[in-house]
Amino acid sequence: MPGEAFTPEQQAASAATLTAAVAQEQRRLDLVYARLDELREAYRRRLSAVRRTGAVGTHQNRSERDAFAAHYEDTLARLEMVENRLVFGRLDLRDETEPRYVGRIGMSDEERSQLLVDWRAPSAQPFYQATAAHPAGVVRRRHLMTRGREVVSVEDELLDSDRVDEVSDGLTGEGALFAAMSAAREGRMTDIVATIQAEQDAVIRSPLDGVLVVQGGPGTGKTAVALHRAAYLLYAHRERLERSGVLLVGPSRVFLRYIEQVLPSLGETDVVATTMAELLPGTTARATEPAEVAEVKGRPVMAQVLARAVRGLQRVPDAVQELDVEGVTVHLRPEDVRAAMGRARRTGLPHNQARETFALAVLDDLVREYTQARGGERDEDDRGWLYEDVRTARDVRRAVNLCWMPTTPHGLLEKLYARPELLARHGRGLSREDRALLEREQGSQWTVADVPLLDELAELLGPHEGAAAARAEAEDRRRRAAEVEFAAEAISAQDLGDGLITPEILAERFHSTGSRLTTAERAAEDRTWTYGHVVVDEAQELSPMAWRALLRRCPSRSMTVVGDLAQRSGHRPAAQWADVLGTAAGEHVREAVLTISYRTPAQVMDAATRVMSRLDAAPAYPVNAARDLPDALTATSVADPAAGSADVVARELERLDTEAGAAAGRLAVIVPAEHRAAVVTALRTHPGTRDALRTEREDPLSARVAVVTPVEAKGLEYDVVVLLFPDAVLAGGTGDLYVAMTRPTRRLHVVHAGDRVVDELDAVDGEG
Numbered sequence: 070m071p072g073e074a075f076t077p078e079q080q081a082a083s084a085a086t087l088t089a090a091v092a093q094e095q096r097r098l099d100l101v102y103a104r105l106d107e108l109r110e111a112y113r114r115r116l117s118a119v120r121r122t123g124a125v126g127t128h129q130n131r132s133e134r135d136a137f138a139a140h141y142e143d144t145l146a147r148l149e150m151v152e153n154r155l156v157f158g159r160l161d162l163r164d165e166t167e168p169r170y171v172g173r174i175g176m177s178d179e180e181r182s183q184l185l186v187d188w189r190a191p192s193a194q195p196f197y198q199a200t201a202a203h204p205a206g207v208v209r210r211r212h213l214m215t216r217g218r219e220v221v222s223v224e225d226e227l228l229d230s231d232r233v234d235e236v237s238d239g240l241t242g243e244g245a246l247f248a249a250m251s252a253a254r255e256g257r258m259t260d261i262v263a264t265i266q267a268e269q270d271a272v273i274r275s276p277l278d279g280v281l282v283v284q285g286g287p288g289t290g291k292t293a294v295a296l297h298r299a300a301y302l303l304y305a306h307r308e309r310l311e312r313s314g315v316l317l318v319g320p321s322r323v324f325l326r327y328i329e330q331v332l333p334s335l336g337e338t339d340v341v342a343t344t345m346a347e348l349l350p351g352t353t354a355r356a357t358e359p360a361e362v363a364e365v366k367g368r369p370v371m372a373q374v375l376a377r378a379v380r381g382l383q384r385v386p387d388a389v390q391e392l393d394v395e396g397v398t399v400h401l402r403p404e405d406v407r408a409a410m411g412r413a414r415r416t417g418l419p420h421n422q423a424r425e426t427f428a429l430a431v432l433d434d435l436v437r438e439y440t441q442a443r444g445g446e447r448d449e450d451d452r453g454w455l456y457e458d459v460r461t462a463r464d465v466r467r468a469v470n471l472c473w474m475p476t477t478p479h480g481l482l483e484k485l486y487a488r489p490e491l492l493a494r495h496g497r498g499l500s501r502e503d504r505a506l507l508e509r510e511q512g513s514q515w516t517v518a519d520v521p522l523l524d525e526l527a528e529l530l531g532p533h534e535g536a537a538a539a540r541a542e543a544e545d546r547r548r549r550a551a552e553v554e555f556a557a558e559a560i561s562a563q564d565l566g567d568g569l570i571t572p573e574i575l576a577e578r579f580h581s582t583g584s585r586l587t588t589a590e591r592a593a594e595d596r597t598w599t600y601g602h603v604v605v606d607e608a609q610e611l612s613p614m615a616w617r618a619l620l621r622r623c624p625s626r627s628m629t630v631v632g633d634l635a636q637r638s639g640h641r642p643a644a645q646w647a648d649v650l651g652t653a654a655g656e657h658v659r660e661a662v663l664t665i666s667y668r669t670p671a672q673v674m675d676a677a678t679r680v681m682s683r684l685d686a687a688p689a690y691p692v693n694a695a696r697d698l699p700d701a702l703t704a705t706s707v708a709d710p711a712a713g714s715a716d717v718v719a720r721e722l723e724r725l726d727t728e729a730g731a732a733a734g735r736l737a738v739i740v741p742a743e744h745r746a747a748v749v750t751a752l753r754t755h756p757g758t759r760d761a762l763r764t765e766r767e768d769p770l771s772a773r774v775a776v777v778t779p780v781e782a783k784g785l786e787y788d789v790v791v792l793l794f795p796d797a798v799l800a801g802g803t804g805d806l807y808v809a810m811t812r813p814t815r816r817l818h819v820v821h822a823g824d825r826v827v828d829e830l831d832a833v834d835g836e837g
């Protein structure tokens with residue numbers, strides 16, 4: 070251990086010391102909460118004062134007022150959200166007389182002396198990083214355990230250099246950490262701010278730039294670390310990130326709901342959370358498809374196929390075409406079309422936008438011929454009329470469209486899938502079998518793997534309205550620059566220099582008056598928005614095409630990418646991250662590894678690792694479990710696991726009642742999709758399980774018992790997991806089995822009918 074934690078015996082012996090320490094910390098807590106209440110009250114007053122000014126004054130006055138109201142509302146919301154475990158740490162430092170308190174946010178009293186240091190501030194770092202070997206000036210680190218506004222206990226570590234020999238580096242704040250790890254799960258992730266471990270802290274505070282890949286086995290805190298890192302980066306680079314926004318990409322909507330409370334509890338609400346299925350505003354990808362189809366769609370070669378398909382919309386006619394304009398025949402010549410095409414392509418604009426250049430060039434030629442036929446032009450007005458005659462002629466419009474067809478990403482991709490001859494024409498690099506896999510009827514629902522392809526096409530095609538939209542955008546940019554200038558004046562006029570708001574942020578607020586949109590909301594609605602930072606969870610699942618779509622949203626390549634190669638779904642083994650990252654790979658990538666699982670008990674973790682090794686899929690990055698729990702792994706053999714699972718689940722629920730308290734904790738039945746319905750029926754009819762299952766349909770996170778597939782279980786965790794049909798799970802790939810086995814915090818119970826995987830488990834036999 071890095072410091073000296075009180076053992077239970079020592080604690081009993083020094084009960085008086087502990088009581089005194091608790092009382093002392095309670096006084097500090099009272100002070101901090103009193104200040105919190107004061108600040109809340111002050112912001113409430115400011116807010117109502119601003120609101121009282123009513124809808125009077127000029128437009129600018131009103132939008133200014135709304136902007137201040139928005140700022141006060143946000144600050145107030147932040148102050149409301151930090152109520153729980155506001156203070157959790159104290160550092161006594163060799164060179165400072167006053168102790169330093171660490172908490173969720175920074176706070177000063179009225180005289181501006183510091184009451185609480187934000188956990189993200191550099192001066193809080195020793196709380197997470199100091200060890201006996203490297204104490205960083207810390208004499209004592211204290212963890213405060215609180216309930217509501219009450220100090221329940223304290224836990225001290227003495228980082229005294231004289232005792233370095235007695236201790237080794239390892240976990241910090243063990244009491245608090247073990248309490249957090251052993252707590253019954255409530256179906257929602259909580260923050261770990263009070264117990265972040267040193268290897269996690271190093272990742273959280275790693276610099277903003279470049280792609281940081283965080284490899285970590287199951288339960289090593291990758292998701293937790295990714296979220297705390299987002300909060301840290303927003304704190305350390307607020308200026309840059311508040312305007313550009315942070316994008317968080319998770320594996321599913323359920324997962325995003327599972328983690329949704331973490332960032333607000335850290336005082337951050339402006340992160341855009343999405344899934345690959347929802348990445349493209351206005352498109353919802355709901356359909357599922359076989360893994361081999363998704364695999365083809367994800368290949369890098371698809372980028373070339375799509376580029377060729379777009380180019381295929383630009384066609385030179387084989388022969389001269391005769392077009393009728395008001396009874397006059399004009400001629401569209403292949404060489405003129407070719408020249409106009411060259412000019413349009415040289416603009417470098419996307420297809421739909423470059424069409425304007427193409428059309429103008431073609432029209433020029435046609436108008437010239439038409440003018441001659443009509444005996445020349447008399448004046449400027451006349452020229453205008455002649456031009457309009459040509460431009461609006463039906464024949465001309467149709468011919469221009471046939472040469473350079475404007476289209477939408479959805480329209481083009483649908484056509485490619487539905488018309489085999491089109492795919493064959495553009496599909497170099499895809500085999501006949503690959504192309505057959507892509508075939509499907511027009512009007513089918515979109516799948517997740519379609520999204521990056523639609524996004525790629527959106528990039529190649531550009532908006533359908535053409536140059537008008539681009540012009541409006543440029544105009545918008547100019548207006549915003551003027552607003553920033555005005556906001557800077559407003560800030561100095563109102564003495565708002567508390568560092569929480571910048572002219573840019575205020576200007577954004579002015580701008581969005583009426584429907585007040587935050588950066589996050591606007592970013593989420595805009596496909597072309599580029600984020601200041603992108604966080605990707607379960608990153609091992611993304612295809613090369615998906616990486617292209619994400620990089621487009623983050624050209625600065627400032628990304629945090631967390632995942633586990635061993636948990637990769639399907640039959641796509643990847644030995645290293647460079648194989649997974651696609652276009653995101655490169656020199657700017659740096660890798661960090663997390664090595665300790667805070668979720669899965671040792672016995673289960675070891676069994677999962679053993680099974681993987683015997684299947685020739687040994688995890689490249691081994692994991693040590695932080696906890697060793699007795700009886701964490703059981704296997705029960707039954708004739709029909711679907712029907713037999715209900716008895717096992719009922720028994721496990723009873724046991725959980727005694728361990729965690731009546732109806733506390735969560736249990737998941739993890740089952741391959743093909744057996745799901747049978748299992749749900751069995752659980753619905755069993756008296757010991759049906760109540761716990763009741764809410765499962767509406768909300769798998771809130772139900773005490775959830776029935777999920779291995780893929781749905783990804784990223785989630787439960788107190789107890791009942792795993793059914795392990796051999797069938799394995800058929801989906803070793804990654805799925807590894808994921809399924811490593812979800813529990815307390816116990817894994819495998820129910821099977823003599824499955825081979827069980828031979829490798831070394832599990833205690835349950836009564837069948």
Ligand SMILES: Nc1ncnc2c1ncn2[C@@H]1O[C@H](COP(=O)(O)OP(=O)(O)OP(=O)(O)O)[C@@H](O)[C@H]1O
Pocket residue numbers: 246249250259260261264265266269285286287288289290291292293294633636667668783784785786811
């Ligand atoms: N330092 C910590 N203190 C307390 N709890 C922690 C700590 N680190 C991680 N945990 C807990 O461990 C569990 C697993 O964390 P998390 O889900 O982030 O892991 P993961 O690496 O993303 O797992 P997986 O890859 O299996 O989905 C969570 O309950 C999390 O709160």
